[in-house]
Amino acid sequence: MAEVSVQVESEEVCLQPTSEGITCEHLRILKRFSRCPPEAARSHAFHVFQDLIRYGKTKNLQRPSVLCVFDVPKRWFSHFYAVSVLWNGLLIALSLRSVVLGQELPVWLNETLRFLTAGSRSAAQGVSASAVLVQVLLWTHSLRRLWECVWVSVFSDGVIHAVQYVFGLGYYVILGLTVLCADALHPQTGGPASSLLSQLRWFHAAGVLLFLWASLHQHRCLRVLAQLRMGNSGELVTLGHKVPHGGWFEVVSCPHYFAELLIYVSLSITCRGGALTWWLVVLYVFFNQALAAQLCHEFYCSRFQSYPQQRKAFVPFLL
Ligand SMILES: NC(=O)c1ccc[n+]([C@@H]2O[C@H](COP(=O)([O-])OP(=O)(O)OC[C@H]3O[C@@H](n4cnc5c(N)ncnc54)[C@H](OP(=O)(O)O)[C@@H]3O)[C@@H](O)[C@H]2O)c1
DSSP states (O other), X not given: OOOEEEEETTEEEEEOOBTTBSOHHHHHHHHHHHHSOHHHHHOHHXXXXXXXXXXXXGSOTTSOGGGGGGEEEGGGHHHHHHHHHHHHHHHHHHHHHHHHHOXXXXXXXXXXXXXXXXXXXXXXXXXXXXXXXHHHHHHHHHHHHHHIIIIIOOOOSOEEEHHHHHHHHHHHHHHHHHHHHHHHHSOOOSSOTTOTGGGOOHHHHHHHHHHHHHHHXXXXXXXXXXXXXXXXXXXXXOOSOOOOOSGGGGTBSOHHHHHHHHHHHHHHHHTTTOOHXXXXXXXXXXXXHHHHHHHHHHHHHHHOTTOOTTOBSSSTTTO
């Protein structure tokens, strides 16, 4: 049979019909071409951008091989949390020393905070109960995530970009400093820094409760994902990706990302709920996790034909 040429968005696609005429395979090729704008497909910037926003299972398999030079194993997520446990542990120790013994923060830390707050923080300023509590919650979160990365999650050979890796290493360092900066920019009126307990208010309890509830759910989600790769007696059976079921997975594709958002909301509440700096952090986590959830949702929908229709990507029943 004669070859058929079809014009798809300025691209000429040649199809060689078989004895059965145009088959499903031909339609699949046409669909692929029509979905991917040729300009974008050719653009190097497009691939680099995709490589920087995607990681793990949502990374495009058809990316140019030169980009693989920047690949770092996704299981190195554990490094982020190890850095966080050490750095935020140090900041807690310094804050407690300031609160309990009345000693000023070290000069290098005071100078860094003064620089980051454009001089708003004075060397003599103490650390509030809210800030110490947020530091402890952040440290607990990092320790749990480190433990999950090492002992719970079953990683495949998925990768992240080296830029994402370096960003992740710096993220929790910046976050620890943000706690102290937000404290300096929104000083407490609750009493002297030496009486931590007298500063405690209802919003601290509300924040801690939400933190515990969201952390518990996130942990359950990560266990569900790990169990997808294990047999009945806990042995490894596959490193592939399957459809998760149970709990919050029935309503969203990425409940652990939603739980992450709730954890940051809880930190903001613990911070008196009025610190603009913390709400900006929450906004960042919202967009970051919403994007990751949407890419993951698209991955599930394209990979599994019977993927549950009612599931949203990120926020139950909404998004
Ligand atoms: N605050 C932030 O900015 C931020 C940024 C990123 C992540 N996080 C948090 O870190 C946690 C982990 O994030 P993540 O992006 O690594 O989550 P993820 O992609 O869902 O991966 C979590 C674990 O589950 C495995 N997995 C994922 N989907 C699977 C499936 N369908 N079948 C079997 N196994 C599957 C992964 O293995 P693979 O090795 O195959 O991927 C990995 O071991 C989340 O709670 C997230 O909220 C926070």
